[in-house]
Amino acid sequence: MSEPRFLLLSDVAAELNVSDSQVYHMVRSGELPAIKIGGRGQWRVERAKLEEYIAGKYAETAAWVRENPLAEREAD
Template structure:
């Protein structure tokens, strides 16, 4: 997938996806003479599942308090 496709899938900016790839957070390959980035759909799905698990862990470790319960 193109980085722009990944950005659309995650509903984030192209530059956010580029940073995720360059930091190693999201696995990708660089191909072609101009060195264009591509993300394999399976790797994106793995990344999304990892983020679900990471978020669930964070929620368990940071329970709502009364003040948070009042927020919309």
């Protein structure tokens, strides 16, 4: 069975191991692309957009690590 194209915010939260409210904030702030569908405007995140978001976070973190190297402990 193939994975669904669109995910509920709760599914995204489970994938990222964060709270539903954190994902809602990410969507509402524009950090994580999503769409509103249906009469009640339910949020959905496309799996491909989630994967792009995760890849971007890996790149962002790698850049941060390069710019902030772990200082070696000085010999006592």
